[in-house]
Amino acid sequence: DAKTTQPNSMESNEEEPVHLPCNHSTISGTDYIHWYRQLPSQGPEYVIHGLTSNVNNRMASLAIAEDRKSSTLILHRATLRDAAVYYCILSRIQGAQKLVFGQGTRLTINP
Amino acid sequence: SQTIHQWPATLVQPVGSPLSLECTVEGTSNPNLYWYRQAAGRGLQLLFYSIGIDQISSEVPQNLSASRPQDRQFILSSKKLLLSDSGFYLCAWSERGQTYFGPGTRLTVT
Numbered sequence: 001d002a003k004t005t006q007p008n009s010m011e012s013n014e015e016e017p018v019h020l021p022c023n024h025s026t027i028s029g030t031d032y033i034h035w036y037r038q039l040p041s042q043g044p045e046y047v048i049h050g051l052t053s054n055v056n057n058r059m060a061s062l063a064i065a066e067d068r069k070s071s072t073l074i075l076h077r078a079t080l081r082d083a084a085v086y087y088c089i090l091s092r093i094q095g096a097q098k099l100v101f102g103q104g105t106r107l108t109i110n111p
Numbered sequence: 112s113q114t115i116h117q118w119p120a121t122l123v124q125p126v127g128s129p130l131s132l133e134c135t136v137e138g139t140s141n142p143n144l145y146w147y148r149q150a151a152g153r154g155l156q157l158l159f160y161s162i163g164i165d166q167i168s169s170e171v172p173q174n175l176s177a178s179r180p181q182d183r184q185f186i187l188s189s190k191k192l193l194l195s196d197s198g199f200y201l202c203a204w205s206e207r208g209q210t211y212f213g214p215g216t217r218l219t220v221t
Contacts, residue, residue, distance in 0.1 A: 043201045043212030093208035101155040
């Protein structure tokens with residue numbers, strides 16, 4: 001499985017945008033970029049996924065580099081409820097989706 | 112809408128005792144199902160996945176087994192628990208590139 005690299009932790013202020021980076025230099029052509037987040041004592045929650053083009057949904061935006069070797073998850077206006085561990089994962093979307101979770105980025109939001 | 116159920120929410124079991132964790136999914140048919148585990152201070156690890164009834168694949172050799180007796184039911188079992196089996200067990204299902212996780216079972220083996 002292709003690996004991803006994320007910063008261990010990041011900190012931001014409430015109501016400000018947050019940009020969470022992810023490097024995936026060995027991504028293959030069939031790998032989608034997925035983001036999940038996990039709040040304390042809960043299971044992970046799907047955030048967003050994409051292949052080549054930037055993606056937007058009600059939770060966040062995903063900006064994908066043209067060479068696909070890096071991506072950025074953008075939270076447009078962080079709230080205290082966005083404090084979580086964010087995981088960037090590469091996976092196919094056909095067949096069984098075997099997610100390989102790394103250590104992720106622990107995001108702290110200051111009030 | 113789809114819902115995933117797991118029980119129990121918490122469990123304390125002695126070493127050497129058997130284990131059975133159950134997961135059911137509602138609102139979808141023939142889902143891909145998964146069991147993940149998160150040991151204390153460690154990342155989530157895929158244990159088993161299933162693409163259909165009686166079709167189980169194991170990702171990590173271990174003391175556990177999985178079964179899928181019905182389309183939307185996934186069971187995680189052990190004949191004899193070890194201390195190292197303690198952790199947060201999550202059932203999940205996937206569809207169209209998204210994986211949905213259940214509420215989890217926190218297992219403590221004493």
